[in-house]
Amino acid sequence: MKDGFRTRMSLLHTWAGLILSGLLFAIFWTGTLSVFDKEIDRWMMPHTRIHMDTARPLSVDREIIPLLAERAEGAKAWTIVLPAERRPFLTLAYDSAKSHIAQRNSFHPITLEPLPAPNTRGASNFIYPFHHNLTLRQNNIGALLVGIASMGMLCLLISGIVIHRRIFADFFTLRLLRGFSRANLDIHNLTGVVLLPFTIVITLSGLMIAHLIYFPKAPDAVFAQLNPPSVTQERPKSKVREASRKREQDVSSENEDEMTDAREGSRNSPARSRFIAESQGRVRPQAIGQPANVAAIDPMIAATESELGQGAVYMIRVSNPGDAGGVVALRLNGDNSVSQNIDNRRFSTATGEELAHFNSSSTTNVFNFIAGMHYIKFKHWPLRWLYFIAGLGACALIATGLLHWTQARNQRQGSTGFNVSFMNAHNIAAITGIISATGAFLVVNRLLNNREQFAGISSRDLEVYAFFGVWLACLLHALIRVFLNKQHGYRKAWAEQCCAIALIAIAAVGLNWITTGDHLLKTLFTHTYWPVATLDLVLVTSAVMAIYAARKLSVIRES
Amino acid sequence: MPKDLLLVAIFSTAYLSFALFALSQVRHWRVVFDKALPTQREVLLLRSLGILMLSISLALSLVRDGASFGSLLWITMIGVAALAVALTLAWRPRWLRPAGKLFSFTYPDTGRVNHKMNQVKG
Numbered sequence: 008m009k010d011g012f013r014t015r016m017s018l019l020h021t022w023a024g025l026i027l028s029g030l031l032f033a034i035f036w037t038g039t040l041s042v043f044d045k046e047i048d049r050w051m052m053p054h055t056r057i058h059m060d061t062a063r064p065l066s067v068d069r070e071i072i073p074l075l076a077e078r079a080e081g082a083k084a085w086t087i088v089l090p091a092e093r094r095p096f097l098t099l100a101y102d103s104a105k106s107h108i109a110q111r112n113s114f115h116p117i118t119l120e121p122l123p124a125p126n127t128r129g130a131s132n133f134i135y136p137f138h139h140n141l142t143l144r145q146n147n148i149g150a151l152l153v154g155i156a157s158m159g160m161l162c163l164l165i166s167g168i169v170i171h172r173r174i175f176a177d178f179f180t181l182r183l184l185r186g187f188s189r190a191n192l193d194i195h196n197l198t199g200v201v202l203l204p205f206t207i208v209i210t211l212s213g214l215m216i217a218h219l220i221y222f223p224k225a226p227d228a229v230f231a232q233l234n235p236p237s238v239t240q241e242r243p244k245s246k247v248r249e250a251s252r253k254r255e256q257d258v259s260s261e262n263e264d265e266m267t268d269a270r271e272g273s274r275n276s277p278a279r280s281r282f283i284a285e286s287q288g289r290v291r292p293q294a295i296g297q298p299a300n301v302a303a304i305d306p307m308i309a310a311t312e313s314e315l316g317q318g319a320v321y322m323i324r325v326s327n328p329g330d331a332g333g334v335v336a337l338r339l340n341g342d343n344s345v346s347q348n349i350d351n352r353r354f355s356t357a358t359g360e361e362l363a364h365f366n367s368s369s370t371t372n373v374f375n376f377i378a379g380m381h382y383i384k385f386k387h388w389p390l391r392w393l394y395f396i397a398g399l400g401a402c403a404l405i406a407t408g409l410l411h412w413t414q415a416r417n418q419r420q421g422s423t424g425f426n427v428s429f430m431n432a433h434n435i436a437a438i439t440g441i442i443s444a445t446g447a448f449l450v451v452n453r454l455l456n457n458r459e460q461f462a463g464i465s466s467r468d469l470e471v472y473a474f475f476g477v478w479l480a481c482l483l484h485a486l487i488r489v490f491l492n493k494q495h496g497y498r499k500a501w502a503e504q505c506c507a508i509a510l511i512a513i514a515a516v517g518l519n520w521i522t523t524g525d526h527l528l529k530t531l532f533t534h535t536y537w538p539v540a541t542l543d544l545v546l547v548t549s550a551v552m553a554i555y556a557a558r559k560l561s562v563i564r565e566s
Numbered sequence: 567m568p569k570d571l572l573l574v575a576i577f578s579t580a581y582l583s584f585a586l587f588a589l590s591q592v593r594h595w596r597v598v599f600d601k602a603l604p605t606q607r608e609v610l611l612l613r614s615l616g617i618l619m620l621s622i623s624l625a626l627s628l629v630r631d632g633a634s635f636g637s638l639l640w641i642t643m644i645g646v647a648a649l650a651v652a653l654t655l656a657w658r659p660r661w662l663r664p665a666g667k668l669f670s671f672t673y674p675d676t677g678r679v680n681h682k683m684n685q686v687k688g
Contacts, residue, residue: 179588179648181656201648204641345634380638387635389573393642400649 016166027159029437037138039398045093046538047130057095067304087323090116195407205397212381226282288365295332302359342386346375431497432485439504440481446511447477453518505557512550580647583619585665597659598666
């Protein structure tokens, strides 16, 4: 009976692994990189490589409102994102009478000079969205695929534990020098067992975050049974609310956008809006139509920060400035707690009086904790690095799992059927392919060096085309090598793509030096700037590892 | 600085606890001690000390960062510490001898730390 169960779990593990591992590797790889998305942004947007050490707190009334007054005439909402350590610039976003799509400008945190447009998506707007929706936004297809893969990952983790016969006896066993297959399986078992708490928690929380995508009708079912809204402070008609919500999404900060997008997908029904309003406290105030002045905002921040600590406010949204019904909402940063604090403080724009603020329920707090430990928006560098290391470990887990299947079959002489060859090519594209593609994304960013467009294509898009182009090229290369020589072609493909990774990584470091003058000696010692220095170091390390792997692979081929 | 020191202490205690767990297994025991097999008592003692160390590292995490950050830090840290012990055993098993010596110190009846490298059988 027990063996029968094991056999069935083994079958599940094999098939789920074969089908989903390529996708899972892409998700875990981009997720691991997203741990340092803001640092990658700094590397990709050289104008924003700014030291915050000497920055003083800005005065909203004296320094920021004048900037808005010049630019944002007739705007229905202002968004002010204050500079912070990982996002060292001031961002202002505002709509205009002509378009409700917000314009977004960045300013130097000290001089308040406007910064040039970044002309890149950076990691926060490409690698991070790829992690949760594969950049397939239409009908949430990408998010659903990620959801299916995550469910598969949970099955794989549990079935893997079931079929592992010697969990405790082999707990620390890592026989690296006993041939590739042995070492490969040991790495797979070790990372699978040792990182199990991390992988389970991160996969499960990832699924839970996007609950509104996976169960889109749940709020409808609940709220349809209830009477019309009872407790909300403002109750605009649903249509108005949807329109204003749309505007909010357009105007809101880069982080907030991503978060709502990751959580809720793109469309909201009235019931969903109500669910979000009641659980998250996100309600949009309406204009009354009576003109009024904007009260001083600095005292509001001071009042909030005297209660919650210095630097507690990271973003200020002024809805309907110049209207008597306007509201100033102060959003609180999550630097010092795992869960994002969503109890935003609200003040009347006209009078400066504090309005009732939202108190999240304990259910919401639990959810926010679970979501918060997935988002890692908090300020905790050791934990951020541990997530990164554990994420790389999870990537190794997935990669070794894929290799285990093909390697067992590659070693049987004369049994390289189509399925084995196909999986060989698949593995190469799934593992070295996406790593090369990520490198190419960085290289092209530095080649374009902040120009707006090249050959009529905007730089923002060109970088993404480079990513997918190189990934596709890696797949083609793997297919050609594997099907030209079914017996040994895959090794050649692995070795060559490892060389490609090394070349790309070195090129990225070199191009960063040439285009910005920030070489490693400078960013490490003379003008220390950790985000760029660390990314360069990681690139150099990956190049060294790739060269080592390529050399090992060619030695095996000769012997 | 005490926060950094605590971080080092959290990792060290977690690493030590997994090192002790590893030493309680025959395969890894042989690398460090000159006796072929650990006795039942030694295994029990090694494992209890391991659990003790693991609890100390949890306590230190909670002291350093409070309940929410502390528990997250500990969970991720023990995974990385266990990986580090496995890598040590794969490449430089002798590095676990200090842990063995430490153990001999707490339990003098046990075999002396072996200075000849035993062939690892596994």
